[in-house]
Amino acid sequence: MAVHRPRGVTQYVCVLLLVLIAFLCVFGDPIWGDRAETIDAANAFGPASGAHWWGTDDLGRDVFSRVMASSQLSIKLALLAAAIGVGGGVLVGVGQAVLGPFFRRLLNTLITVSLAFPGLLLALLVNAVLGIGPRGAVIGVGIALIPPFARFTQTLAASAAASEYVAAARVLGVGRLQTMRRHILPNIAKPLMLTALMAIGTSLVSISALSFLGLGIQPPSYDWGQLLQFGLQNIYVHPMAAIGPTIAIVLAGLAFNLAGEAFADERSRSMLPAMMGTGLAERLAAKAEPAGSVDAIASHDDHDAVADSEEAVLRVKGLRVAYPGGVQPVRDVSIEIRPGERVALVGESGSGKSTLALALACLLDGSSAVDWEQFEFDGVVVRPGAESEHRHLFGTKLAVVFQDPTNSLNPAIRVGRQLAELRQVHYGAGRRESFAAAIERLEDVQIPGADMRARQYPHEYSGGMRQRAMIASGLMGTPRLLVADEPTTALDVTVQAHVLRLLERVNEETGTAVLLISHDISVVLSFCTRVLVMYAGRIVEDIPTADMLTRAAHPYTRALIAAVPDIDTMTSGPLATIPGSPPNLDSLPAGCSFAARCPWADDICRTDDPALGPVNPTHLVACHHPRTGEEPTPLAAPTVVPSADALPASAS
Amino acid sequence: MVTVSAPPTDHTVPTVRRRSPWPGFIARRLLRLALGIVVVVTLAFLVLQLVPGDPVRLALGPTAPVSQVNEKRAELGLDDPIMVQYVHYWQHVLTGDFGTSIVSRQKVTTIISARVGNTVTLVAVSLALTLAGAVALGMSTAALTHNNKRRWLLAGFRFTASTLNVIPEYVYGVALVYVFAVSFALLPVAGDDGLTTLILPSLAISLGPIAGLSRIVRVQTVEVLGQEYIQAARSKRLSSLRIYGRHALPNLLTAALTIGGLLLGVLVASTVVVENVFARPGLGSTVVTAIVQRDYPVAQSVLLLLGGAVLVVNLVVDVALSLLDPRSLIRDS
Numbered sequence: 012m013a014v015h016r017p018r019g020v021t022q023y024v025c026v027l028l029l030v031l032i033a034f035l036c037v038f039g040d041p042i043w044g045d046r047a048e049t050i051d052a053a054n055a056f057g058p059a060s061g062a063h064w065w066g067t068d069d070l071g072r073d074v075f076s077r078v079m080a081s082s083q084l085s086i087k088l089a090l091l092a093a094a095i096g097v098g099g100g101v102l103v104g105v106g107q108a109v110l111g112p113f114f115r116r117l118l119n120t121l122i123t124v125s126l127a128f129p130g131l132l133l134a135l136l137v138n139a140v141l142g143i144g145p146r147g148a149v150i151g152v153g154i155a156l157i158p159p160f161a162r163f164t165q166t167l168a169a170s171a172a173a174s175e176y177v178a179a180a181r182v183l184g185v186g187r188l189q190t191m192r193r194h195i196l197p198n199i200a201k202p203l204m205l206t207a208l209m210a211i212g213t214s215l216v217s218i219s220a221l222s223f224l225g226l227g228i229q230p231p232s233y234d235w236g237q238l239l240q241f242g243l244q245n246i247y248v249h250p251m252a253a254i255g256p257t258i259a260i261v262l263a264g265l266a267f268n269l270a271g272e273a274f275a276d277e278r279s280r281s282m283l284p285a286m287m288g289t290g291l292a293e294r295l296a297a298k299a300e301p302a303g304s305v306d307a308i309a310s311h312d313d314h315d316a317v318a319d320s321e322e323a324v325l326r327v328k329g330l331r332v333a334y335p336g337g338v339q340p341v342r343d344v345s346i347e348i349r350p351g352e353r354v355a356l357v358g359e360s361g362s363g364k365s366t367l368a369l370a371l372a373c374l375l376d377g378s379s380a381v382d383w384e385q386f387e388f389d390g391v392v393v394r395p396g397a398e399s400e401h402r403h404l405f406g407t408k409l410a411v412v413f414q415d416p417t418n419s420l421n422p423a424i425r426v427g428r429q430l431a432e433l434r435q436v437h438y439g440a441g442r443r444e445s446f447a448a449a450i451e452r453l454e455d456v457q458i459p460g461a462d463m464r465a466r467q468y469p470h471e472y473s474g475g476m477r478q479r480a481m482i483a484s485g486l487m488g489t490p491r492l493l494v495a496d497e498p499t500t501a502l503d504v505t506v507q508a509h510v511l512r513l514l515e516r517v518n519e520e521t522g523t524a525v526l527l528i529s530h531d532i533s534v535v536l537s538f539c540t541r542v543l544v545m546y547a548g549r550i551v552e553d554i555p556t557a558d559m560l561t562r563a564a565h566p567y568t569r570a571l572i573a574a575v576p577d578i579d580t581m582t583s584g585p586l587a588t589i590p591g592s593p594p595n596l597d598s599l600p601a602g603c604s605f606a607a608r609c610p611w612a613d614d615i616c617r618t619d620d621p622a623l624g625p626v627n628p629t630h631l632v633a634c635h636h637p638r639t640g641e642e643p644t645p646l647a648a649p650t651v652v653p654s655a656d657a658l659p660a661s662a663s
Numbered sequence: 664m665v666t667v668s669a670p671p672t673d674h675t676v677p678t679v680r681r682r683s684p685w686p687g688f689i690a691r692r693l694l695r696l697a698l699g700i701v702v703v704v705t706l707a708f709l710v711l712q713l714v715p716g717d718p719v720r721l722a723l724g725p726t727a728p729v730s731q732v733n734e735k736r737a738e739l740g741l742d743d744p745i746m747v748q749y750v751h752y753w754q755h756v757l758t759g760d761f762g763t764s765i766v767s768r769q770k771v772t773t774i775i776s777a778r779v780g781n782t783v784t785l786v787a788v789s790l791a792l793t794l795a796g797a798v799a800l801g802m803s804t805a806a807l808t809h810n811n812k813r814r815w816l817l818a819g820f821r822f823t824a825s826t827l828n829v830i831p832e833y834v835y836g837v838a839l840v841y842v843f844a845v846s847f848a849l850l851p852v853a854g855d856d857g858l859t860t861l862i863l864p865s866l867a868i869s870l871g872p873i874a875g876l877s878r879i880v881r882v883q884t885v886e887v888l889g890q891e892y893i894q895a896a897r898s899k900r901l902s903s904l905r906i907y908g909r910h911a912l913p914n915l916l917t918a919a920l921t922i923g924g925l926l927l928g929v930l931v932a933s934t935v936v937v938e939n940v941f942a943r944p945g946l947g948s949t950v951v952t953a954i955v956q957r958d959y960p961v962a963q964s965v966l967l968l969l970g971g972a973v974l975v976v977n978l979v980v981d982v983a984l985s986l987l988d989p990r991s992l993i994r995d996s
Contacts, residue, residue: 135935243837246840269825377809406900413895424909
């Protein structure tokens with residue numbers, strides 16, 4: 012994490028600044044105090060010079076010395092105010108956790124109400140009561156810090172209290188106060204202290220603001236805020252007198268605030284809303300890895316095996332995808348889909364099928380490297396990297412239905428408008444006209460009351476309806492191919508059937524080819540005419556559905572089928588599984604990637620990756636020892652186990 | 664194209680209308696507002712009660728004749744029992760009678776109404792500037808650094824934003840005065856003379872919040888860009904402009920506005936300070952002068968007004984957000 016953020020540097024700078032501030036607090040007055048008070052009327056409003064770095068004030072006193080000498084007072088006041096705020100806040104926050112439900116609610120309401128007020132207004136109120144001067148300023152700023160600090164303590168305590176060891180302590184009969192002291196406080200101490208550090212920065216800036224407004228430190232005493240006020244009055248004559256104290260306030264304020272932030276871990280980064288972004292951003296950055304290259308991917312010749320056919324709607328040869336870091340979720344895949352065909356792409360999670368689907372739809376974003384030898388869609392040749400030149404083609408002729416219907420419709424746009432958009436963008440149709448078309452499509456996918464439904468937002472739809480709306484969205488163009496990535500996985504069984512029937516009808520009535528990505532063999536068998544089996548980033552078998560159960564040639568395909576529970580499967584015991592686990596996509600073995608799990612594997616399997624070759628004209632397999640009989644691949648004795656989706660998935 | 668062949672049989676029959684969540688929501692928010700108002704009024708009332716010593720004597724100074732002090736005390740009702748005073752105070756607040764200034768003898772309402780417009784304008788302009796600036800900056804940073812591109816830009820953005828975020832508004836004020844007025848004499852730095860005098864003060868107020876909010880907007884944008892509906896929008900091959908503007912922006916707006924709403928209180932407070940930096944006649948400069956002069960009725964009333972305004976604005980933001988994102992309403996109930 013530290014690698015991705017110049018955190019180390021920030022930490023050093025903060026420590027350096029804090030040491031400097033401590034030094035000024037102790038030695039500032041002894042060193043510069045006398046000079047700061049020395050009046051030299053002849054030299055009033057002197058400009059910045061070698062003798063007076065930041066010039067002189069109305070009485071000819073050296074501004075630089077005054078700023079240095081007043082460090083102690085400025086910091087002291089900030090520390091006092093922060094002490095009041097942090098002490099009071101922790102007391103209230105902890106009190107809230109310790110007290111009974113009634114007081115807890117009462118305090119909670121009070122904190123919520125007082126949080127609504129800007130701190131400065133509270134400080135001004137206290138100032139109005141106590142009168143101007145340091146006392147009012149310190150107490151005002153301190154009190155204003157109590158509510159946010161109380162809320163922060165409370166949030167931290169609540170999350171610590173939710174942890175298991177606290178629950179365990181409760182079960183053992185440890186009292187609330189005891190739990191707080193022994194188990195909760197020690198765990199929230201670090202974030203509290205770091206936030207307290209930031210509170211000092213906030214206090215410093217706020218008290219300086221009050222002094223600057225003439226409500227804090229009064230002459231003849233002076234702190235940074237007061238020096239700034241004086242400097243501002245004369246800024247035209249003498250800008251350095253204003254800029255000097257500004258530098259002091261900004262550096263000190265920054266030192267405390269950044270120190271709190273730089274040394275914090277995610278947990279302690281939520282006191283002020285303005286800091287909310289940090290933790291999340293860091294976690295996101297931590298996931299990122301440097302970009303890798305695709306050159307390492309070996310090229311195979313097996314695409315030659317795919318029969319050339321003039322009328323294919325999609326013809327892809329030698330498709331490769333590489334993620335940064337060397338993972339190759341798709342390796343040299345060749346696929347051909349004919350008009351109106353219903354093709355399934357099956358495989359375990361992590362086999363790369365979702366990535367392949369996105370790559371076929373030219374939807375992979377810039378973070379992965381995609382390359383191919385040939386890519387032809389609806390008769391148009393697409394060059395690698397030139398996908399964006401074919402917006403209209405892909406937009407109107409290729410429809411994509413995603414896995415999670417709860418998330419694939421934009422929550423902020425009315426469903427009808429989302430559908431209508433495609434007509435507006437790609438056909439230049441008017442708003443009204445395209446909206447009417449959207450309603451028609453919604454009717455086509457059997458959404459009752461389409462007229463009214465089109466005006467609703469996705470959250471008003473049920474899961475099944477959303478998926479049908481997605482399909483309707485795909486029908487807004489004139490799709491030649493519909494890529495459906497696990498379109499029924501997130502739906503319950505009855506709704507699944509409806510969505511599949513709808514896809515079937517779309518296919519029959521519009522002649523749109525469908526590529527269905529699924530790990531559910533039964534769905535595949537009932538819907539598709541051809542099945543592509545994917546394993547570790549490659550297509551290992553291409554087989555007509557009719558032959559799937561009886562004539563599968565690849566041991567992996569046979570194992571997949573054998574692993575599907577049927578009506579005779581014992582519901583009480585664990586399910587059968589394929590022994591072993593799929594290889595890591597970033598460290599693939601030299602030979603066949605299934606060799607390690609294959610009972611028939613021999614030496615050649617471990618050294619040579621088999622190419623996809625024909626068993627007969629409609630059936631291809633990539634295996635050195637294709638199976639012919641009825642014998643299934645032996646499965647592991649039922650152990651613990653998993654739905655295919657429990658396996659680590661890098662692609663889905 | 665596809666024709667309807669069978670009536671729907673799954674559970675997609677028009678849903679039974681749920682009870683609207685609005686009445687409950689509005690009731691809760693009004694209750695919270697009422698509670699807030701009670702707290703604000705009580706605090707404002709307490710100002711005069713808690714002042715150590717005799718507030719009138721403090722305000723009029725040690726040289727004022729006893730008769731004048733007593734007269735003023737009677738006028739302010741300070742001799743009544745505290746509960747009676749409290750009830751009277753509520754009556755006055757509810758009838759819009761905020762008394763007269765001890766110092767200038769003007770009616771407080773006159774003083775306030777002459778200046779409130781300036782402050783409201785400044786806050787409104789600053790808020791607009793903050794939201795627009797933060798959304799533009801946050802989104803474009805997210806767009807430019809998406810997919811691990813330009814990591815140096817991201818690192819630079821984070822550091823700069825977190826630094827600029829902690830610099831206080833009066834420092835921005837002084838810096839802006841120095842740069843624009845002293846060094847280049849481009850923009851007016853004081854008074855309230857039309858649009859140009861609004862530029863520097865509103866910049867001073869919003870620079871810090873822009874820095875803070877833009878970080879949040881960036882993180883939100885990154886999150887939204889990772890959503891499936893953005894991928895769905897990309898599958899329709901829309902232009903990036905349309906994807907960012909039409910599909911991503913509305914989904915960020917709720918978060919940006921929520922924080923923007925929270926920031927409003929901060930903006931109001933900043934206004935108090937910045938009005939003093941730029942010598943703008945407004946509620947901020949009024950309250951500071953009043954506190955210095957111990958003109959309690961004025962200080963009390965302005966603080967009451969600012970506090971009340973913050974509460975009402977919070978309510979408005981809440982309601983606006985619920986209209987914008989109806990899902991939050993369901994979560995809330």
